[in-house]
Amino acid sequence: MDDSPYRALKDDIAKALAEAIKRAGYDSGGDDVARSLDFSKGSGDMASTISLRIAKSLGRDPNEVSSGISNSLEAIVGVSKVDTSNGFINFHIDRKRFSSFVLKAVLKNGAYCASGKGGGNKVIIESPSVNPVHPWHVGQVRSALLGDTLSKIFEACGYAVERQDYIDDLGFQAAQAIWGLLHLERLGIALDTSKKYDHALGEVYVKVNAFMENNDIKDEINETLKNMEIDGTYESKISRESSESYVNAEYMTAFAFNIFHDVLVWESDIVRENLLEKSLQILKSKGIAKELKEGKYANCLVIDFNDIKDLPDEFKGLKESIKVLVRSNGAPNYLAKDIAFHMWKFGLLDNTFKYSRFMDQPNGKTLYSTSREGSIMNFGNGSISINTIDARQSYEQNLIKMVLEAIGEKAKASGFRHIAYGVVELENAKLAGRKGTWVGYTADDLLKETYERAVSLIGTRFNLAEGAKEKIARDISVAAIRFEFLKLSQEKKLTFSWESALNFEGNSGPYCQYMYARATRIIENSGIGVEDIIGADTGMLDSDHEFALIKQFSIAKDIVEKAASEYKTNVIIDYISGTALAFSKFYEHDSVLKADSKERMLARLALVLAFKKVMGEMLAIAGINAVERM
Secondary structure, three states: OOOOHHHHHHHHHHHHHHHHHHHOOOOOOOOHHHHOEEOOOOOOOEEEOHHHHHHHHHOOOHHHHHHHHHHHOOOOOOEEEEEEEOOEEEEEEOHHHHHHHHHHHHHOOOOOOOOOOOOOOEEEEEOOOOOOOOOOEHHHHHHHHHHHHHHHHHHHOOOEEEEEEEEOOOOHHHHHHHHHHHOHHHHOOOOOOOOOHHHHHHHHHHHHHHHHOOOOOHHHHHHHHHHHOOOOOHHHHHHHHHHHHHHHHHHHHHHHOOOOOOEEEEHHHHHHOOHHHHHHHHHHHOOOEEEOOOOOOOOOEEEEHHHOOOOOHHHOOOOOOEEEEEOOOOOEOHHHHHHHHHHHHOOOOOOOOEEEEEEEOOOOOEEEEEEOOOEOOOOOOOOEEEEEEEHHHHHHHHHHHHHHHHOOOHHHHHOEEEEEEOOEEEOOEOOOOOOOOOOOOEHHHHHHHHHHHHHHHHHHHOOOOHHHHHHHHHHHHHHHHHHHHHOOOOOOOEEEOHHHHOOOOOOOHHHHHHHHHHHHHHHHHHOOOHHHHHOOOHHHOOOHHHHHHHHHHHOHHHHHHHHHHHOOOHHHHHHHHHHHHHHHHHHHHOOOOOOOOHHHHHHHHHHHHHHHHHHHHHHHHOOOOOOOOO
């Protein structure tokens, strides 16, 4: 059988069904047979809708078609009965056989939910890549959590994942912050060294933007930016020192959310290593970019959409067919640098970076950084590149993909994925970095408020020692935030609600942690060792609630692969929530420790143990710590 119990059974049924369709004189439509099968359809354990499609194409009665196909079916191993209803062909699974097979697969050594689908292919996931000018606000938390969870999903699918964080230390916003540091007296402020550096720098950045409303300093900031891009200048030195202090502060926040990375790539290092120049030369040699001699964009290096063969429809018919890469003053824009960065990611530019240790992370792994000194390392050169970036930047991201296609790298372009996420709101607060409305609504503030609410809630619900309460409250607060941020499809607008996030009654991170803790208590209270539980006769597990939970276990690997193929974290969260609910219904209806026999108690304990394993693995993929006691 396939190592996915669900897929193995589905494949056997699909094969038998395809043969029966032929015998009944119908055309199955090729792959439609397997796609027509699902646990959630019809009145059996698994049902097919293929009869509905065939009947529609022929103008026949679906019930007549389904009966004809059903009567042509031969016996299927693992299926106890087949019937039809409302055009569905319903397959009733041999529950005892399937239960034994699933639980044996779950309880064997090794990760059950893991898949080898990725075959070791390298995936580069970039997030959150924020400008080093102010602390994360809740929108950037969404980017960071999406990137981190997608990394875990792809790792679970057997891909070699590289977590990158791009430090945009040469943009105009970064120059505003550095100008502010250089002109604190002019701004009438001092750097508040009592605060985390990202918060202190953010206040300077906000002050500069407010100062610009009544003072024309744009040319001064552009001059600062120009000097930041020149290696060895005072501005470049201050910029790097400030950005490194920012990143150290940023990662205090990241670690609190269980977020870790492999490598930092600095925009200033991309410029210093001449990757931008090399990438622009490729674009010019391929006829994708050109320098205009006259008109509105004289002396600019641009992409003219009219020069692009097979131009994607979204770039046709625009009012402006020119996209500037390098301005007339020689300054490249963000798009030009991002194109160079992605060409490097896909191995289209030589890896001339040197890398050095930036910090050791709480997960035991070293965070490396591109640097002036260090060693050549095997970063970059991936087959898939994933970016989690605000949906409002989709146009620029699509331009990068178009450029990759235009230079003849269609395989690389197909591996380029922009995970566009919707706007985030926090309890009616609308946030803007340059205006400072993030003050009081940063990622740090979000976690602190959630932690304080969690302490209050668990104090009224659970009898815990003070030390244990603090640790569990931290785990619960991270679970509450991660679950709430990841449960919606990423393109949708997200409004964070503490009431929803900290709901212990269902569909929340804390609720799923509570179910895991309850399973732990059931096993502890049984007084029976794990080896004896694993050896139980699980074939007797055939009640509706037992089997509903077993069906959930059987699809775990398929869910992880689905999440990877669709690039959607909410697929994992939906599964975790559904499995926790199925477990709750099981132990409420089917007594474990007061079962009618020792054999049945052992079998149900095996089901509880399997739940712990599957839930523990899935929570880990979501970046949520399992809680043993609540």
